[in-house]
Amino acid sequence: MSRNLCIAVSYDGTDYYGFQSQPGGQTIQDKLEEALLKLTGEAIRVTGSGRTDAGVHARSMFINFYTDSQIPVQRWALALNARLPDDIVVHSAHEVPEEFHARRNAVRKTYRYTINCSKYPDLFRRKYEFHHHAPLNIDAMREGLHYLLGEHDFSSFTSPLSTKPHHVRTIYEARLETEQRADGVPTLWEESDTLRYPGKRRGVFHLYVTGNGFLYNMVRIITGTILQVGEGKRTSRDIVEILNARDRSHAGPTAVPHGLTLWNVEYGEAFRLADHL
Amino acid sequence: MSRNLCIAVSYDGTDYYGFQSQPGGQTIQDKLEEALLKLTGEAIRVTGSGRTDAGVHARSMFINFYTDSQIPVQRWALALNARLPDDIVVHSAHEVPEEFHARRNAVRKTYRYTINCSKYPDLFRRKYEFHHHAPLNIDAMREGLHYLLGEHDFSSFTSPLSTKPHHVRTIYEARLETEQRADGVPTLWEESDTLRYPGKRRGVFHLYVTGNGFLYNMVRIITGTILQVGEGKRTSRDIVEILNARDRSHAGPTAVPHGLTLWNVEYGEAFRLADHL
Numbered sequence: 001m002s003r004n005l006c007i008a009v010s011y012d013g014t015d016y017y018g019f020q021s022q023p024g025g026q027t028i029q030d031k032l033e034e035a036l037l038k039l040t041g042e043a044i045r046v047t048g049s050g051r052t053d054a055g056v057h058a059r060s061m062f063i064n065f066y067t068d069s070q071i072p073v074q075r076w077a078l079a080l081n082a083r084l085p086d087d088i089v090v091h092s093a094h095e096v097p098e099e100f101h102a103r104r105n106a107v108r109k110t111y112r113y114t115i116n117c118s119k120y121p122d123l124f125r126r127k128y129e130f131h132h133h134a135p136l137n138i139d140a141m142r143e144g145l146h147y148l149l150g151e152h153d154f155s156s157f158t159s160p161l162s163t164k165p166h167h168v169r170t171i172y173e174a175r176l177e178t179e180q181r182a183d184g185v186p187t188l189w190e191e192s193d194t195l196r197y198p199g200k201r202r203g204v205f206h207l208y209v210t211g212n213g214f215l216y217n218m219v220r221i222i223t224g225t226i227l228q229v230g231e232g233k234r235t236s237r238d239i240v241e242i243l244n245a246r247d248r249s250h251a252g253p254t255a256v257p258h259g260l261t262l263w264n265v266e267y268g269e270a271f272r273l274a275d276h277l
Numbered sequence: 278m279s280r281n282l283c284i285a286v287s288y289d290g291t292d293y294y295g296f297q298s299q300p301g302g303q304t305i306q307d308k309l310e311e312a313l314l315k316l317t318g319e320a321i322r323v324t325g326s327g328r329t330d331a332g333v334h335a336r337s338m339f340i341n342f343y344t345d346s347q348i349p350v351q352r353w354a355l356a357l358n359a360r361l362p363d364d365i366v367v368h369s370a371h372e373v374p375e376e377f378h379a380r381r382n383a384v385r386k387t388y389r390y391t392i393n394c395s396k397y398p399d400l401f402r403r404k405y406e407f408h409h410h411a412p413l414n415i416d417a418m419r420e421g422l423h424y425l426l427g428e429h430d431f432s433s434f435t436s437p438l439s440t441k442p443h444h445v446r447t448i449y450e451a452r453l454e455t456e457q458r459a460d461g462v463p464t465l466w467e468e469s470d471t472l473r474y475p476g477k478r479r480g481v482f483h484l485y486v487t488g489n490g491f492l493y494n495m496v497r498i499i500t501g502t503i504l505q506v507g508e509g510k511r512t513s514r515d516i517v518e519i520l521n522a523r524d525r526s527h528a529g530p531t532a533v534p535h536g537l538t539l540w541n542v543e544y545g546e547a548f549r550l551a552d553h554l
Contacts, residue, residue, distance in 0.1 A: 012401065012403075057401070090397075121366060126364075
């Protein structure tokens with residue numbers, strides 16, 4: 001009898017053309033389906049909790065698929081990892097109700113965008129964070145993020161290539177957290193920065209954005225716009241005007257993909273099968 | 278008039294054949310000298326605070342070199358970074374006394390070896406830590422490390438390829454620290470581990486070893502041996518027997534290079550020119 005399995009996957013998106021299958025096969029979905037074919041002998045199509053763009057990473061992407069395989073559920077993670085490249089790792093597998101759908105049943109998603117505005121890049125994290133060479137006004141950025149909370153039409157914050165029929169989404173949380181990076185390399189000449197960049201700070205900052213759904217490029221455009229607020233090119237209050245314009249040309253640039261990670265996906269009570277599902 | 282400059286460099290060793298220059302040019306030293314040539318027009322030879330093997334990383338390697346260039350010292354880091362690949366980053370530059378020598382004046386060196394024995398690898402750090410799939414007896418490892426402290430003949434802990442005339446070195450510190458990794462992916466089924474691996478633990482552990490100097494492969498052989506203690510294949514007390522044997526064949530295997538990072542190099546009071554020099 002066919003079972004519905006849900007798997008938590010993390011991946012380093014650096015070398016992939018995004019999640020969704022494409023001719024050429026260099027996508028996360030293609031690699032997962034290849035590994036499933038090797039493991040089960042079945043031509044399985046997986047459903048992801050969403051898509052990620054080329055170069056974007058995932059800490060917890062969920063996928064579900066149907067299989068006739070009788071392999072016990074607790075064996076799937078190790079068995080798939082042995083058949084996956086080392087930049088894709090399965091962390092858990094659960095049997096879920098037949099009707100569970102990894103995309104349609106997702107109720108909240110969280111993305112994280114990491115901005116390192118230390119004087120020099122942290123080379124050990126260079127593929128997972130954006131290095132902004134100058135300090136930023138973090139307080140102004142936090143104030144700007146506040147205007148994004150709640151239900152809005154996010155047409156200004158999506159690519160003109162969006163194929164979605166409507167652009168109203170709800171953002172539940174948008175916060176900028178400071179990382180205390182204990183193993184960073186100490187750098188000098190920070191005193192001169194204080195004079196050159198009044199009100200601005202250096203450091204490593206994680207922008208976490210949680211919402212009920214995200215449009216194409218939405219988190220990257222939010223990041224690119226809020227970076228302009230941090231640079232002093234815009235005020236935090238400009239976010240309101242940008243939202244009201246409902247026009248992509250009013251917002252800032254699309255931030256580079258490699259700083260972005262799909263952080264977590266949450267499902268409703270009906271599908272709360274494990275601590276992190 | 279020629280100046281002696283000392284520069285702090287970090288690098289990701291993944292794609293290099295180690296620090297020291299080789300025909301073919303794919304070494305850290307070659308890349309630094311190419312960048313110096315581009316910047317100054319001078320064919321400069323640099324002296325590193327030591328060598329690192331192929332695949333080994335550095336957080337703080339120091340190099341010194343002589344130059345006739347009049348570029349102000351505070352400009353060197355940015356100017357070199359613009360001419361270096363993105364897996365090599367210069368963090369600071371100082372003018373040092375004419376007699377300063379980055380290798381001969383180094384009084385203490387610290388290496389860090391990172392062991393991740395979580396159930397699944399952390400793919401965002403996979404190039405900088407060794408994934409050990411099973412839990413380890415951390416207390417036994419700590420006890421074993423204790424026997425390495427002080428002055429010993431480390432012949433058992435060096436490659437037979439060592440060219441050094443004598444193998445007596447002093448280890449000042451050898452400690453295993455637990456990392457609280459906040460951004461890891463939670464994994465399940467840890468309860469069964471407790472039954473299967475009594476006395477052992479999962480987690481991320483950094484082995485920091487500080488000494489007055491290190492022999493060829495020394496930290497990697499220490500790590501490979503102490504891992505056997507953690508696995509229960511040897512007792513911590515075996516470390517004493519291995520030291521006394523003064524024979525490489527008594528120690529454990531050489532741990533893989535990618536878990537190792539040259540963490541810091543310290544210079545004596547005479548050359549303490551900056552906080553981290």
